[in-house]
Amino acid sequence: MTAEISPLSGEGSRFARLLRSGKFVVTAELAPPDSADPEDTYRRAVLLADVVDAINATDASGANCHMSSMGVCALLTREGYETILQISCRDRNRIAIQGDVLGAAAMGVGNVLCLTGDGVKIGDHPDAKPVFDLDSVSLLEAVRKMRDEGRFLSGRVIAAPPRMFLGAAENPFAPPLDFRPMRLAKKIAAGAQFVQTQYCFDVPRLVEFMDAVRQLGLHQRCFILIGVGPLASARSARWIRSNVPGVHIPDHVIKRLEGSADERREGRRICIEIIQQVREIPGIAGIHVMAYRQEGWVAEIVREAGLCASPT
Amino acid sequence: MYVLRLAATRFAAFCEAAYGVVEAVMHGLEPLARRVGYDRLERPMAAVESVTKGLIFDCRMCGQCILSDTGMTCPMNCPKKMRNGPCGGVRQDGGCELAPTMRCVWMEAWTGSRRMRNKAGIAKPQPPLDNRRWGRSAWIGHLRERRGE
Numbered sequence: 001m002t003a004e005i006s007p008l009s010g011e012g013s014r015f016a017r018l019l020r021s022g023k024f025v026v027t028a029e030l031a032p033p034d035s036a037d038p039e040d041t042y043r044r045a046v047l048l049a050d051v052v053d054a055i056n057a058t059d060a061s062g063a064n065c066h067m068s069s070m071g072v073c074a075l076l077t078r079e080g081y082e083t084i085l086q087i088s089c090r091d092r093n094r095i096a097i098q099g100d101v102l103g104a105a106a107m108g109v110g111n112v113l114c115l116t117g118d119g120v121k122i123g124d125h126p127d128a129k130p131v132f133d134l135d136s137v138s139l140l141e142a143v144r145k146m147r148d149e150g151r152f153l154s155g156r157v158i159a160a161p162p163r164m165f166l167g168a169a170e171n172p173f174a175p176p177l178d179f180r181p182m183r184l185a186k187k188i189a190a191g192a193q194f195v196q197t198q199y200c201f202d203v204p205r206l207v208e209f210m211d212a213v214r215q216l217g218l219h220q221r222c223f224i225l226i227g228v229g230p231l232a233s234a235r236s237a238r239w240i241r242s243n244v245p246g247v248h249i250p251d252h253v254i255k256r257l258e259g260s261a262d263e264r265r266e267g268r269r270i271c272i273e274i275i276q277q278v279r280e281i282p283g284i285a286g287i288h289v290m291a292y293r294q295e296g297w298v299a300e301i302v303r304e305a306g307l308c309a310s311p312t
Numbered sequence: 313m314y315v316l317r318l319a320a321t322r323f324a325a326f327c328e329a330a331y332g333v334v335e336a337v338m339h340g341l342e343p344l345a346r347r348v349g350y351d352r353l354e355r356p357m358a359a360v361e362s363v364t365k366g367l368i369f370d371c372r373m374c375g376q377c378i379l380s381d382t383g384m385t386c387p388m389n390c391p392k393k394m395r396n397g398p399c400g401g402v403r404q405d406g407g408c409e410l411a412p413t414m415r416c417v418w419m420e421a422w423t424g425s426r427r428m429r430n431k432a433g434i435a436k437p438q439p440p441l442d443n444r445r446w447g448r449s450a451w452i453g454h455l456r457e458r459r460g461e
Contacts, residue, residue: 122409134440136399137437137438138437169400175402179397186397
């Protein structure tokens, strides 16, 4: 599948070139460390190096404070990794965000994932001020304007525009379900060229979403990567379901974990099966592995699912 | 006025029509408004809007009303102030990620938009807010915009 996207886009992005080549890509999330030591970042990246096409550095996900996505991307880009900068609208206003986009592009980061971000209430600093000056859609439009028109939101000219490959997130599993494909269309209209979804544990619901997506022709205008990840146990699945916003885990998945002798292994088995089922759905360009605190297992999961990535 | 806000969504088609009437009247009175002066009308109009829209829509006076694109549901009631659709954190029962007892504003907006004639408005990307316009009259702002001010 080749999507029709702006020729200006993603000039500096190896990730964009791989997607355009038609390869079924693998991206993975790296949880930034609570540390100023670069080695702590490198140690996590090495675990992913051989099996992923690009690494997402999360931006204070769950509203918990960690090393910035910008810091991680800068470190990893220097080491030759293909990185995806995540920008959430929760902590910075339009002035800070546009400055960060220029800074990231100058350091060689070629991809940016535009997110609204989780609310501050659920994180480790519930007393912080939530910013939300932009939202994911207006953020996409802002970065696209910087790239394609060479201007800030204010209209001021940018000497060398950032050549970013633009991404968005979508959650096909959260209500209102029938609005979700239209919301993806809105993000594409605002500039999204790739999309990474929330965790998929409910394949039939994804199939329905993709039916609507294909009907709207969205898979031809944007590369769609499906979020997957291993559940560590039935207990942790229950905790995630009630505490992590937007993660939908059907009862049958939890029952299957409970009924197994080795829950951790079963969690990985389920993840691998989901990847294999996802691959069969037309219009999907790759997977996005989010293995929080289980980064060490990503390589095994990707290999067992029969996916072999190009070296980053 | 949460109850009235929910009713506004339920009767979105009626609200849309009523808004159409208000808009037509406003445009009809535009020459008069211009003679009195937009600046002089700004405060009394803002006061009227604050009371009426506050009562019916839980209006937060962002000064840039987009009710007709959002199913007659004020998106500024979203804790994340999302003007472009629901975030990914909406609970399976339709509850807000941050205020579980409140239904997601965008659940209401989506339902309301399906009842309206303007079904396409909800798909239109909305620009970021102009934060200088908080507390000011959206209607006067709308008239100014139409005149290209």
